[in-house]
Every structure is written in structure tokens, then in C-alpha cells.
Amino acid sequence: MSIFSRKRSVRTTEKLQKLAERRRREEERRRQEEARKAKRTRKPTASPKPTATVKPSVKPSASAKPSASASAKPTASATATATSTATATATETASATATATATETATASASATPSATAVPTEAPDPVVVPEPQLHHRFQSQVDFSSDQLEVSNPVTEFLQTAAVSVDFDFHSRDLVLDDGAEFEMWSFEDDRFERGFPGPTLRVQEGKIFHATVHPSKGPHTIHWHGMEPDPRNDGVGHTSFEVDGQYTYQMQPEAGRPGDPNYGAAGTYFYHCHVNTPLHVQMGMFGPLVIDPVVHPDYPVSPGARRAFVDGPEYDIDTEALFAPYCLDPRWHEMNHADGLSGEDAGLNRFEPRHFYLLGGELARRPAGKEIVWSLSRLRANVVGGPKKPTLLRTVNANYLPNLVTFTDAGGAEVPIAEIISHDGRPFRDTSVPNAPAPPCRDAEYPLTTSRLAYGAAERYDMLLLPPAPGRYYLNVQWEDWITGAVIAKRSVPIDAA
Amino acid sequence: MAEQLPPDILARADLLKLGAAAGLGFAALPLVQPAAPRHRVARTPVPLALAPIPGVLDVYINDGYLKMVDDTLVYHRGFGSRPTDIDDASPSLTMDPTIITVGGDVIPSRTYPLERPLPPRGTPTPVGPDPANPGQYFIRRNYWASYFPQRTIIAELGSTVRMRVQNRLNKPHTLTVFGAAPGGADYTTGAIGPDAVAMIEFPCPPPGTYIFADPTNAPVERVLGLFGVLVVMDPEHQWDIAADRATFERQWLWISHAVEPRWASMEAAGQTVNAAQTRAVPRYFTLNGRSGFESLGITFDEAVNLATEEETLISGYPRQLDVRQFGEGTEAGTLRGGQLVRLVNPGIVFHQMHFHGNHVWVVRRNGVDWPRHEGFVDADGHVVLQQWEDVVELEPMDRKDIIIPIKRPPDAIDPVWFARTGDWVYPMHCHAEPSQTAAGGMYPGGLVAHWTLKGPNPGGNQ
Numbered sequence: 019m020s021i022f023s024r025k026r027s028v029r030t031t032e033k034l035q036k037l038a039e040r041r042r043r044e045e046e047r048r049r050q051e052e053a054r055k056a057k058r059t060r061k062p063t064a065s066p067k068p069t070a071t072v073k074p075s076v077k078p079s080a081s082a083k084p085s086a087s088a089s090a091k092p093t094a095s096a097t098a099t100a101t102s103t104a105t106a107t108a109t110e111t112a113s114a115t116a117t118a119t120a121t122e123t124a125t126a127s128a129s130a131t132p133s134a135t136a137v138p139t140e141a142p143d144p145v146v147v148p149e150p151q152l153h154h155r156f157q158s159q160v161d162f163s164s165d166q167l168e169v170s171n172p173v174t175e176f177l178q179t180a181a182v183s184v185d186f187d188f189h190s191r192d193l194v195l196d197d198g199a200e201f202e203m204w205s206f207e208d209d210r211f212e213r214g215f216p217g218p219t220l221r222v223q224e225g226k227i228f229h230a231t232v233h234p235s236k237g238p239h240t241i242h243w244h245g246m247e248p249d250p251r252n253d254g255v256g257h258t259s260f261e262v263d264g265q266y267t268y269q270m271q272p273e274a275g276r277p278g279d280p281n282y283g284a285a286g287t288y289f290y291h292c293h294v295n296t297p298l299h300v301q302m303g304m305f306g307p308l309v310i311d312p313v314v315h316p317d318y319p320v321s322p323g324a325r326r327a328f329v330d331g332p333e334y335d336i337d338t339e340a341l342f343a344p345y346c347l348d349p350r351w352h353e354m355n356h357a358d359g360l361s362g363e364d365a366g367l368n369r370f371e372p373r374h375f376y377l378l379g380g381e382l383a384r385r386p387a388g389k390e391i392v393w394s395l396s397r398l399r400a401n402v403v404g405g406p407k408k409p410t411l412l413r414t415v416n417a418n419y420l421p422n423l424v425t426f427t428d429a430g431g432a433e434v435p436i437a438e439i440i441s442h443d444g445r446p447f448r449d450t451s452v453p454n455a456p457a458p459p460c461r462d463a464e465y466p467l468t469t470s471r472l473a474y475g476a477a478e479r480y481d482m483l484l485l486p487p488a489p490g491r492y493y494l495n496v497q498w499e500d501w502i503t504g505a506v507i508a509k510r511s512v513p514i515d516a517a
Numbered sequence: 518m519a520e521q522l523p524p525d526i527l528a529r530a531d532l533l534k535l536g537a538a539a540g541l542g543f544a545a546l547p548l549v550q551p552a553a554p555r556h557r558v559a560r561t562p563v564p565l566a567l568a569p570i571p572g573v574l575d576v577y578i579n580d581g582y583l584k585m586v587d588d589t590l591v592y593h594r595g596f597g598s599r600p601t602d603i604d605d606a607s608p609s610l611t612m613d614p615t616i617i618t619v620g621g622d623v624i625p626s627r628t629y630p631l632e633r634p635l636p637p638r639g640t641p642t643p644v645g646p647d648p649a650n651p652g653q654y655f656i657r658r659n660y661w662a663s664y665f666p667q668r669t670i671i672a673e674l675g676s677t678v679r680m681r682v683q684n685r686l687n688k689p690h691t692l693t694v695f696g697a698a699p700g701g702a703d704y705t706t707g708a709i710g711p712d713a714v715a716m717i718e719f720p721c722p723p724p725g726t727y728i729f730a731d732p733t734n735a736p737v738e739r740v741l742g743l744f745g746v747l748v749v750m751d752p753e754h755q756w757d758i759a760a761d762r763a764t765f766e767r768q769w770l771w772i773s774h775a776v777e778p779r780w781a782s783m784e785a786a787g788q789t790v791n792a793a794q795t796r797a798v799p800r801y802f803t804l805n806g807r808s809g810f811e812s813l814g815i816t817f818d819e820a821v822n823l824a825t826e827e828e829t830l831i832s833g834y835p836r837q838l839d840v841r842q843f844g845e846g847t848e849a850g851t852l853r854g855g856q857l858v859r860l861v862n863p864g865i866v867f868h869q870m871h872f873h874g875n876h877v878w879v880v881r882r883n884g885v886d887w888p889r890h891e892g893f894v895d896a897d898g899h900v901v902l903q904q905w906e907d908v909v910e911l912e913p914m915d916r917k918d919i920i921i922p923i924k925r926p927p928d929a930i931d932p933v934w935f936a937r938t939g940d941w942v943y944p945m946h947c948h949a950e951p952s953q954t955a956a957g958g959m960y961p962g963g964l965v966a967h968w969t970l971k972g973p974n975p976g977g978n979q
Contacts, residue, residue, distance in 0.1 A: 155817050159586045162810040163959040176932035227930065245907045247874050247926040249933045250941050255873065257813070258942045258967065273927035280840050280905075284928060295960050297950035359958020362587070367954045368800050419949050421867050421910075423898055439894065445876060445905035451890035453842040460902070465891050473898035476869040477908045477948035501867045501949055502797050502913075 160362035166256035166294070168238045170264040174229075175251060177269065181226035188235045188304075189213045196394035199374055201352045204302040206232075206241070206290075210387040216343065216378055216417070217290070217306025219385055224284055224313045224329075225274040231267040237356040238263050242293040243308065244477060245444045246270055246284065255293045274313045275329030278456025285312035285328040286444030287341070287413040287479040295360060297367045300417075301351050307341055307415055309382070310444065324408045327481055328446045331459055334411035334483065338399045341413040342379035344422045344496050346372035346508065370419050375498055375508040378417065398494060398514040400436075400484040405517075410484040412437070412494075416474050420507075421499040424472040426514075429491045433470035436492060440467070441481035486516035566600045567683055567714065572621045574670065576692065577601070578684045578709070578731075578743065580785075581608025585801045586808040586955045586962055591778045592785035593742040596668070596692065596729075598625075600685055610742055611667035611806065617721075619673040619752050627828075629671050630755040633662035639827040640971060641767050643834045644851055652925065652934060652973070654834040656766050658852035659756045663767040664827040666805040668745040670729075672721045673752040679718045684709040688789075690738065694729040694747060695914070696884060697722040708733075724749045724759035725884045726770075726859045726916040736865050736913070737790045740777050740797065744863035746770060758857060763843040763880055763920055765857035769831055773911065773964055774806070775799035775864040775952070797865055802952040802963035805829045809955055809962035831856060831945075831968035833923040840878055840905075841889075843920055855922040860911050866952060868911040874926050874943030874970065876905040881918040908948055923970060939972040 156162040186206040191213045193203045206217035222228045232241050238261035242254035248270035251259045260266075275283025291305035312329040314320055324333040348371050359365035377395040385393055401407040416422060428434045440446060440459065449463035460467050472480060486492055492514040497506050567575050579597045581604075582590040595610030602608075614627040628635055636642070641661040643654035665671065672678050684690045693705040697719065706715040731743035748770060751757065757764050777797050780790045804812050805828055807821075814825035826832070833856055843854040858877070862868055880887055880903055892902025899910075909917060925934060926941070946953060947964045955962030 154815055156810050156815055157817060158588070159809045159811075159955055159959050159962045162815065163962060176930060176936065178930060178932075242873075244871075245876075247876070247928045249926060249929040249937075250874075250943060251933075252929075253873055253943065255944050257961065258873075258944055269930060270928045271930045281838075282927070297953050297960060300950060359954065359960060362956075362959060364957035366957045367960070368951045368957050369798055370951045419951060425898075439900060442900065442904060443876065443907045447892065447900065447902055447904060449890050449892075450841045450903060451888075453839070455841075457841060460892060463890070465893070467892060467894050467900055467902070469894035469898065471898035472894070473910075475867060475908070475910050475949065477871055478869070478906075478910070499867075501951075502799075502865050504867070 162257075163360045163362070164357075166238075167260045168256075168263050169260040169266075172251070172260055172262065172266045174267045174269050175249075177267070178227045178271075180229035180269070182220075182222050183229040183231070184208055184218070184220065185231045185233065186217070186241065187233045188239055190236065191390055193390060193392050195347075195374065195376055195392050196396070197374060197376075199347075199349075201347060201349065201374075202302075203352070204299065204304050206304065206306055211385075211391070212389040214389070214391045214393065215303045216345075216393060217304070219306065219341075219382060220290070220308045221311060222272055222308070223311045224272045227269065227271050229267050229269055230290075231265055232262055233265045234262050238294055239299070239304070240293045241268060241290050243268065243270065243288065243290050245286075245288040245479065246272065246308075246310075254290075261294050272310045275315075277315055277317060277330035278458060280446075280448045280450050280457040283312065283329055283446070284310045284444055285326075285331070286310055286441045286446075287415060287481055288444055289343075289415045289417065289477075289479070295357060297370075297419075298351060298354055298358060298365075299356075301348065301370070301419070302354075305417055307343070307379075307413075309341075309413065321408065327411055327440055328459075330462075331440060331446055332461065332483060333408045335401055335408040337383060338381060338401060338407075338410040339383065339413070340379065340381045340395075340398050340410070341415065342377050342395045342398075342494070342496075342512075343415040343417040344498065345376045345378050345417040346420065346498055347374040347376070348372045349374070370501075372420070372498070372508075375510055377496060377510055377512060382413075395512050397512055398484075400486050400492070400514050400516045402489050402516050403485050403487055411481060412484050413481050414474075414479060416476055416478045418498070419476050420501050421473065421475045421504070423497045423499065424474070425495045425497075426470050427493045427495060429493075431493075434486075434492065435468045435470040436484055436486045437470070437472065437482040438466045438468045438485055439472065439480055439482045441479075443479055484514065484516075486514070489517050491515060567681060570681070572623055573679045573681050573716075574615055574617065574623050576612060576680055576682045577609060578682065578686055578690050579605075579609055580686055581605050581610055583608070583610060583742075585776065586811055587959065589778070589956065591776055591801070592781040593776075594686065594690075594731075594738065594784075595742040596682075596745050600683065602685075612670070612745055613667065614665045614669040614671070617670065617672040617676045617678055619675040621676065623679075627666075627669075628662040628664050629750065630662055630752075633755075634660065635664075636661045636767060636827075638823065638832075639664055639830060640832040640969070641834075641856075643836075647837060650837050652937060653836055655851045656834065656836050656854070658764070658766075658850055660850075661767045663769065665748070665770050666772060666828040668772060668806070669748060669770055670745065671748045671750060673750055674721055674724055675752070676721045677718060678721055678747070679716070681714060681716050682706055682709055683714045684711060687711045689733065690731050690743065691733055692717060692729055692743075693732050694719070694727055697727045697747065701884075705732075721749055722747075723884070724751050724754075724762075725881075726861055726918070727884075728861060728863050728914060728916065730863055734789065734792075737780060737784070737792055739863055740775070740780055740865055741784060742774075744774075746772055746859075746861050746863075748859065758881065758918055762886065763857065763918075764852060764854050765843075765920065766833060766852055766854065766923075768857040768859065769829065770805075770859045771829065771861065771966070772805055773860070773862045773864050773866075773868055773947075774803045775866045776801035776803065777865075799864075799866060799952075800957065801955055802864075802866070802947070804964050804966055809959065809965060812965055813967060829966055831858065831921060831923075831966070832940075832971060833969075834971045835923060835925050838922050838924060840922070843878070855920040855924075858919050858921055860909060860915075860917045860919060862911045862913055862915050865913050867913065867949060868952065868964065869948040870909040870911055870945065871948040872907055872909075872921065872943070872945050872968070874941070874968065875922050875924060876907045877909065877919040877921045879904055879906055879909060879917060879919050883916055921968065923968075926970070937972055941970040941972070942967050943970070 240254040272284035597609030731738035
């Protein structure tokens with residue numbers, strides 16, 4: 019993986035920023051000019067992207083609407099025909115008559131956020147009519163689907179010196195997964211994790227500038243940094259910014275956490291994925307894990323061999339830290355092409371019927387590098403409570419389109435509450451019950467969120483400490499559920515060896 | 518790979534041919550449906566419209582065809598505001614938003630509170646800039662009205678809800694308000710026979726969000742469109758979820774749904790769908806009745822765009838806030854809080870509502886306030902504690918209240934933030950990705966929206 023840190027001179031940086039600013043303005047001018055041209059010349063026709071199965075797109079027609087001419091409307095002058103007046107069955111007393119007394123109870127005390135004491139300026143007339151929110155217009159859904167803004171080499175605004183930079187290429191390979199089945203997979207690759215699945219594992223520390231340059235091929239792609247919240251150009255979504263044809267360097271700076279403050283901090287578990295024709299591209303494998311590590315605060319030092327999950331979070335053992343991602347695969351989808359469905363043809367992308375079910379991941383410190391490797395979870399280790407080591411941190415990314423239930427069981431199959439959930443979607447669980455006071459993590463507020471089961475669904479992430487009370491074998495069990503009926507459609511388990 | 522549709526579902530191309538061939542109105546459509554009409558659903562003569570009764574909300578169970586985002590027409594049933602027939606050009610299949618006041622009035626209105634300023638294009642404008650926090654604004658407190666989508670009833674706490682329901686179809690139907698009675702029980706009309714009228718009257722439940730729907734042959738009638746949402750507001754706390762609960766700048770009601778044309782076609786042909794035998798395969802996914810580019814307000818129909826911006830597309834000016842104390846303004850008339858979004862899923866799909874740009878703060882599920890202290894993991898494996906999320910689970914029949922902070926995106930670098938000159942638009946979409954399609958493709962054509970962090974603006978003196 020070509021992660022590196024470079025230091026440039028101030029002058030070089032200034033030059034680059036000026037260059038970037040000039041490019042940004044040029045690009046803006048070009049976009050505006052293109053938009054003006056498009057407005058002048060846009061015809062209400064679709065411009066389908068090339069696909070192997072392209073069909074003529076369907077244009078909307080006003081005549082598709084029903085006509086009112088033949089409808090026999092009832093007259094409005096009829097008297098009520100109150101026949102079977104089935105009154106409501108409930109005759110409860112009005113227990114819901116909450117008294118409406120006190121109005122505001124707000125005490126204008128300073129919050130923990132900075133500069134909360136400023137006085138508002140005199141109120142102007144607030145009724146300023148904003149512009150419509152997105153300026154592009156489309157005649158039809160197929161126009162919109164097939165006409166996302168593609169830019170060859172968009173410019174990164176205000177390019178900074180990065181602490182971590184990576185270069186990702188697109189790849190497409192037939193890969194063998196852990197059940198022996200072989201499928202065409204698409205994903206991201208770099209120098210260490212070539213043509214593998216899922217995409218390379220990334221770690222970035224809070225407060226540091228992060229760059230990731232994507233080099234798409236076989237059509238435009240983007241990278242959306244799911245859960246990270248940069249400006250829209252760096253959010254990686256076509257219709258709110260652009261799709262990338264040539265290359266683009268995404269830039270962001272994960273927000274640094276502050277002890278006891280629920281308003282700040284990005285440390286936690288994330289994933290990145292392509293946001294072009296997303297149902298297909300993510301299913302094809304265009305995603306990878308992203309971990310944001312916390313800044314180290316002097317009040318929360320870190321022991322050797324350990325790390326904190328977030329700035330004032332618990333320490334965990336680096337050696338056994340692990341990640342798993344439920345993923346399932348519909349073989350029909352893996353026969354498709356990049357832009358299938360975008361030109362209006364029925365690609366069946368509303369029907370996801372997985373036949374293969376996987377647990378991706380493993381110990382983060384031991385992800386095997388190399389070519390065409392599928393990172394599959396076969397076992398976990400966990401440190402026993404009370405032992406010499408810090409607890410094991412288990413991260414999970416739901417790379418699935420279906421709901422999942424995770425359970426932890428002992429060797430006999432009985433559920434055991436050995437997981438303490440500490441974070442969700444990159445944010446710690448905190449006690450926020452006292453305004454203007456520190457909001458401690460739940461374990462420090464003396465109600466650790468300990469459980470034997472966790473329900474979650476597509477794109478959610480959780481971080482949990484594994485706290486087995488005694489050495490021995492435990493199991494991590496994952497079941498997949500139907501997205502409509504909730505019926506269990508598959509199960510997988512991996513052993514956890516506690517020592 | 519095309520999905521094999523039964524012959525009685527008209528493809529878009531068929532409709533277009535039909536329309537183009539003779540300039541036919543849709544009145545002719547049933548004539549070309551091979552399977553119809555063995556048992557025509559709407560009969561003639563149909564019952565007449567009801568004479569209004571003061572203080573009573575009239576609801577009509579109608580059927581008809583609705584245009585999907587790709588112009589396909591799909592058979593629907595719905596709770597409408599006026600009596601219409603199956604061949605009506607503009608069938609009334611969704612109720613116009615209505616307010617039931619504590620004074621007993623029934624007032625058609627898509628905004629609440631009544632007689633409050635309307636946010637321009639749905640966007641509440643700020644008091645003015647926050648000089649200590651560049652690029653941010655002081656937000657008006659207890660000021661703006663909110664827009665609501667079709668299918669909304671807003672009842673003020675202390676009122677009595679009185680509805681008269683006319684069933685204009687030839688099978689029995691029911692209107693049930695789920696979880697609104699004490700102890701979480703339901704209020705229901707019971708079965709309403711063809712042509713019959715039923716009254717339902719009940720004391721307004723506690724402030725919150727409730728689904729009403731037809732539970733007949735569940736979930737089939739709901740999937741066909743027989744659902745709506747009751748929002749209960751405390752008239753003394755019109756900008757609070759409830760007394761002593763989170764205060765908001767304005768609120769949004771997001772109603773998700775999944776359309777199953779195969780089921781619709783079978784029901785239109787007089788059959789009764791057995792959900793266990795005919796597995797649901799939704800083909801369209803809606804938010805407040807719209808999908809894809811219509812839900813994003815980027816059509817050439819300005820009326821659709823405006824309604825979408827007012828009802829669905831969250832927008833606001835960036836502000837400082839502290840999640841420990843939503844609703845606590847630092848100065849008179851200002852709010853350090855966000856906007857409330859009521860997520861409601863009367864549909865059948867497990868949705869995963871993902872917000873870009875800001876995490877959202879979840880405060881309540883199905884009428885139960887989540888605690889800020891002594892949270893726990895429930896028996897199903899869900900954490901019950903107020904929390905940040907960027908993906909909010911929304912199971913079928915779930916209602917969740919969330920606060921979107923509308924704050925500076927935390928991972929944007931300073932130079933970009935301070936150079937900002939325009940709006941920043943972020944997507945919201947369901948991450949159960951098949952819901953992002955329409956008719957098997959056309960991404961992003963399903964349950965999508967976006968929210969806008971407004972740029973520097975003259976209304977904010979900056």
C-alpha cells in the first residue's frame with residue numbers, strides 16, 4: 019500500500035494552492051458555461067450510457083396520463099348515506115389529555131461548543147426566497163440516470179499536504195471465495211492488496227489530512243467515504259458533485275475528538291464504496307474498510323501494545339483487534355455490466371436474491387497482502403477478562419443489503435453476553451443526560467452496553483469489546499434475514515478462542 | 518435480465534403505444550388488460566359524496582392508477598379526500614393534509630402551526646450571522662411553520678379525532694390507527710362493507726407519530742396504498758416533539774413506501790393476493806409518494822419541484838449546537854437545535870436511511886423516548902439510548918424521530934469551508950440498495966432525497 023507522508027516547503031504548498039484555486043475557478047467557469055450551453059440546447063431525450071444490453075430509453079409522454087373525460091364522478095350534492103356507523107371500538111378515558119402549561123424551560127447557559135456567547139445581530143427580514151436547490155433539470159428518470167456529470171480530472175480544492183495518501187485503482191477479477199465458488203468481482207486495489215476483495219484496509223488518525231486518489235477504469239467510478247463528512251466534492255456522489263473518469267484526489271480531515279464531548283470526534287469504523295450505479299457496484303465488491311484512530315489526549319494516555327477506540331474510550335489490544343463484514347452474493351448480478359439499468363432497461367436490480375453468504379475480515383494486523391486474495395474470516399481470538407492484556411476490539415461493517423442478527427454463544431450453543439458495544443457509525447455511545455457537563459462513555463457512566471446479540475443492517479458499523487469471562491471456545495454467529503419478511507435465510511458461525 | 522411480468526401488467530412501452538395510438542385517455546386502459554375485469558373492483562353506480570359535517574374529517578376509500586417515476590401506471594387503493602372512480606384522471610388516493618385543532622375545527626392545510634410564516638421553498642431563514650462562528654447563523658426559535666406531505670393528519674393534543682370513512686370499493690376495508698389507544702392498543706373502524714360508511718372517534722393520543730392503515734389481508738392492502746400518518750402536536754409546544762422534549766427549527770415528515778405492481782395487478786383483476794404464496798417483489802420505492810428525480814425536485818415541472826422542496830428536501834443554515842441540549846438557545850428567540858425528521862415506514866421493506874454530510878441524533882422510536890442515561894441493548898439486539906447514527910434502521914411499520922443538526926460537515930477542511938460561496942447538497946438514501954432502483958434499474962430512481970446546507974445568504978447579512 020503506497021501510504022506515505024510527504025513534507026513540502028511552504029512555497030511549494032502555496033504554489034500548489036494557487037494552482038488549485040486557478041484550476042477550481044477554471045473548472046467552475048467551464049461547468050457554468052457547459053450548464054448554460056446545456057440549458058440552451060438540452061433536448062428531452064435520454065443519452066444512454068453504453069452497456070452491453072442497451073435498449074432504447076423510454077421518453078415520458080403526457081398522453082400516458084389518464085383522461086378525465088370518461089370518469090363518472092358522483093355529484094357532490096348528495097346527502098350523507100351514513101349506513102353502518104361502526105363506531106370506534108375503544109372507549110378509553112382521555113388519558114392523553116396532557117396539560118399544556120409551561121412554555122419554555124430553557125436556561126441559556128453556555129454549552130461545551132465554542133463561542134456560544136455571541137449576541138445575535140438585529141433580525142433582518144428573514145423571508146429571502148432561496149434559489150431552487152439543484153440547478154440541473156431532467157425530463158425523465160432515465161434522462162437523470164443516464165446523464166450524471168462525469169469529469170475527467172476534477173481538481174481537488176485547496177489541496178493540502180497529506181499525512182496519509184493512497185492511490186486506488188479499479189480492478190475486475192474472477193475470485194474464489196471461501197465456499198469455493200468463483201465469481202467476477204470488482205473492487206479497489208493498491209500496491210499491497212492487488213486485485214483482492216474487499217478493497218485495501220485504510221487507517222487514518224483524527225486531525226490528519228487524508229488523501230485518496232482514485233483511478234477508475236471501465237467506466238466512471240467514485241469513492242464515497244461512508245460516514246465521513248467532508249464537503250460535497252469529496253463526498254463521492256455523482257449527482258451532488260461528479261463521477262470520475264480520469265482521476266481525482268479526495269481530501270478530508272477527520273474531526274478530532276474531545277474527551278467527554280459528544281459533539282466532536284470521528285474515531286471509529288467506516289467503509290468506503292463506489293457510489294456509481296451503487297446497488298450493482300457495491301454488490302460487485304467495490305468497497306473496503308476504513309478505520310479512524312483517535313488523537314491521543316494527555317488525560318488519556320495509551321499503554322504499550324494498546325490503542326484507544328476513541329479519544330476517551332477504552333484501551334484495546336492491538337494484536338487481536340479484528341473486523342468482520344457480513345456480505346452476501348447474488349450470482350445473477352455478477353454477470354452484469356458497469357451501467358446496466360441506467361439506460362432504462364429492466365436489469366432486475368430490485369431483485370436481490372443472494373445464494374452465497376460470507377463473513378469477510380479477520381485480524382487487522384494480519385490481513386494478508388498479495389494478489390487476488392479474498393479476506394475471509396475463519397476464526398477470532400479474544401483476551402479473557404482479568405488477564406494481562408487489554409480487551410479485544412471487534413469492529414463490524416455491514417456490507418450487506420439485508421438485515422443481520424449477530425449472536426455470541428458459548429461452546430454449548432447458549433447465548434453469552436460477552437460483547438460490550440461502545441460505538442456505532444463512528445460515534446461513541448455516551449451518557450448525554452446532563453447539559454453542560456462531560457458526557458462520559460456509557461461504561462464510565464456505569465451502564466456498559468453489554469449484550470449477547472446485536473441487530474443491524476446495511477451500511478451500519480459497530481465497535482464492541484469482547485469480554486469472555488473464562489478461557490475456552492465461543493462462537494460468533496451471524497444470520498441473514500429477508501428484507502421484507504424478516505425470515506432467516508442463512509447462517510454462518512466462526513469460533514472465538516478466548517485465552 | 519428482465520423480470521418476467523404477468524401479462525396484465527402494462528409495460529411503459531405498451532402505455533405509450535396506447536396513448537400515442539389514438540390519443541386515448543386512460544379511461545380506456547382497463548379494456549386492454551387481458552385479465553381484467555373478471556371482477557371489476559369499482560362498480561357503478563358508485564356511492565355519492567358525503568355531505569360535510571362540521572368537525573368531522575371525511576375519508577374515501579378509492580382506487581385508481583398512479584403514475585410511477587418511469588411513467589408506468591400502477592393500480593392503487595388509497596384513503597382519499599374526495600370520491601373518485603377507478604378511471605378518474607386524477608384519482609384521490611391520498612388525503613390532503615388536514616389539521617384537527619383542539620378547538621374542534623377540521624382545517625385543510627399543508628402547513629402547521631397555522632398562521633405562522635412559511636419557510637421559503639421550505640428553507641427556514643436565520644436571524645442573522647453568528648459572528649463568533651464564521652459561516653454559521655443564529656436560528657429562529659418558535660417561528661416557522663412546517664410543510665407536510667399528502668397523507669398527513671395533524672391532530673392537536675386535547676382534540677377529538679372524528680373521521681367518517683366511506684368504502685367505495687367492492688370488498689370490505691378497515692381504517693385502523695395503530696398504537697394510538699391506551700396501552701398501545703389500536704383504534705379501528707372495524708370492517709366497512711362495500712358502499713358503507715363508518716365513523717371512528719377517539720381522543721387524541723399523546724404527541725407523536727402514528728400510522729393508520731387497512732390491516733385487511735396484511736400487508737396487502739397497505740402495500741396497495743391504504744395508509745396514512747397521524748401526527749399529534751401539543752398546541753402549547755408547537756416546536757417541541759412533546760413538552761420537555763427536543764425543540765426543533767422546523768419538522769419534516771418522511772413517509773416511505775414500496776410499490777408491488779404484481780400484487781396491484783392481481784388485485785385490480787379481482788383476485789386476492791396471498792402474501793405467503795406470491796412473494797412480494799417491490800419495483801418502485803417512494804418517499805412522500807415520489808421517487809428518483811421527482812423526489813429530488815429536479816424535474817421540469819416546477820410545481821413538483823416546489824412541493825418536493827417544501828415537503829421533503831431538508832434544508833437550513835449551518836449553526837452551532839450541543840447535542841446534550843437541543844432546544845436551548847443562548848439568546849432570546851434563537852435556537853441551538855436542528856430540524857426534526859419523522860421517519861415513518863408503512864411499507865414492507867426494511868429500510869436503512871443513510872444521511873451524508875451530518876450524522877443524525879435519534880431520540881425516539883415508536884412513541885417511546887430513548888433515554889440519555891442508563892441505556893441498554895434490548896432483547897432484539899438494538900441499542901436503546903439517544904445516539905448519533907448515519908444509517909437509521911427503519912423496519913416496516915416503524916416510526917423514528919431524529920434530529921438532523923444542520924451543522925458544518927465535521928471532516929471538511931477549513932480552507933474549503935471558509936471559501937464556501939454556495940449551497941452544499943448532500944444525499945439521503947436507503948442503503949438497502951435494491952430500493953434505489955425503479956423498474957429494475959435507473960439508479961438513483963428509488964427512495965432518495967437530499968438535504969441542503971445553505972450557503973452564505975443575504976438573509977443572514979453575509
